[in-house]
Amino acid sequence: MDQKTTVTLLELAAKSLLNNEPAAIHALDEIPRDLFVPLFNAAFLGGHKTVLKAMVQVWPFRCLHIGSLNTRESSYDILEAMIDGLQILPAQNSSSWGPKLRILDLRPDLDCETICSEIGTAFPFCLQSCIYSQRSIFYIEDAQHSVRCLGIGNSGSEPHSAQEPMELLVDISLNSTVRTEQFLSLLCSKVQQNFGSLHLCCRGLRIHRMSALKSILQFLDLGCIEHLEMDQANLREVVTLLARVIHLNSLTLCNIPFKSYKRRNFRSFLLWLGQLDNLQELSLTFFCLTDQLHTLLRVVPPQLDTLYLPFCSLSNRDVTVLSQSSQATHLRVLSLSNNQIFSEVYEPFQTLLEKVSSTLQHLEINNCMITDSTLSAVLPALSHCTHLRVLSFAFNPITMPVLKSLLQHLTSLMKLKYVIYPVPVHCYEEWNFHESLDRQKLAEVQAQLEAVLHGAQRDDMTWATCSK
Ligand SMILES: [Zn+2]
Ligand SMILES: [Zn+2]
Structure with missing residues (x-):
């Protein structure tokens, strides 16, 4: 009898035992140890609270x-x-x-x-x-x-x-x-x-507001x-807590009101952030950092591998600073979504991509006003990100020819399995205005992309869009 058959038999035995809860509890003194784990799993999934309590006891x-x-x-x-x-x-x-x-x-x-x-x-x-x-x-x-x-x-x-x-x-x-x-x-x-x-x-x-804390x-x-998540706290409250959570692996801050970034609070925030030697993941959403990213990167550990900075009002200067930072050569996950970092020049982002190309696995650049010319310019650098598994660049004004060209280039990235692409501009009467989306045109786009994927023998890659 192979191991899989044994496991299945144990699961069946556990389920049938649970049909009679008092009998199951009574049997706990006698059943073999090997049956405890499958019985626990079945009791947990079936919501057998009395049996679970009795199992923990023995x-x-x-x-x-x-x-x-x-x-x-x-x-x-x-x-x-x-x-x-x-x-x-x-x-x-x-x-x-x-x-x-x-x-x-x-x-x-x-x-x-x-x-x-x-x-x-x-x-x-x-x-x-x-x-x-x-x-x-x-x-x-x-x-x-x-x-x-x-x-x-x-x-x-x-x-x-x-x-x-x-x-x-x-x-x-x-x-x-x-x-x-x-x-x-x-x-x-x-x-x-x-x-x-x-x-x-x-x-x-996880703290949603500082209530009941x-x-x-x-x-x-x-x-x-190890993981701290705070939503809608002011920066002073964040600092107070940060001073005591010295072994954090990941820190997520969301909706920290800008008016609480008094100079002293921000300095204290950087001070305590700099004490988090184990920090690997930093996620700041709606956290205004315009021209301030250098102060943050100076204090976070160089081995940081996840950096989420959506809605942080990042500037081109911030992207340049990131591309020159020691963290850039370690990042596995990066989100710069909802920042207008391509409004003037694309070179800082291009340099950043070259720096992260040997480690990056997950990239999000949704709603960054990336145009055809920008995307074409950064494509060679993107093609070098050989570890990339997920790419999301929805809500950018891209045309169909550039989207197809991108797909043809990216099929060579064998680890890339999941792409969230922007609805091409021709599918809208008024770009990015949901009510003006022509779903028929979008279905044709999807069919064309799938045909290219099939032709390139990359049916393992999923291209999807956010059209809602
Ligand atoms: Zn254990
Ligand atoms: Zn402990």
């Missing part, structure tokens, strides 16, 4: 990740059932049977398996365990180990030795809805109940946060 592995199982805010009740089942284990819980859960990870992550393979008994046993907080398993066990090595293990001075330290990994979205507040309140009370033993480890924090912040170690 989980026979040291970590549990919801990983790729799809969850949205509407699934709060499922996550709550799992949190409810989380119980702190007594120390020295070394029996081969019985509950073992030490890390419950409620973050959606497409690349994460339900459990980490158990290589050994020593820490770190889980790929996602916290390495920053003083309340993490890593830190506490390291402290306990040091105490033991000093030979004072029986003095009763070991930190939290009666219970196993545990971690609850979450992404938190502060959006002021009643449901979110209920969820946060459950998180807070769980931490309070298990103070000292349970580390609430928030890796992703203060009450949850006292329960979080902000040094654990």
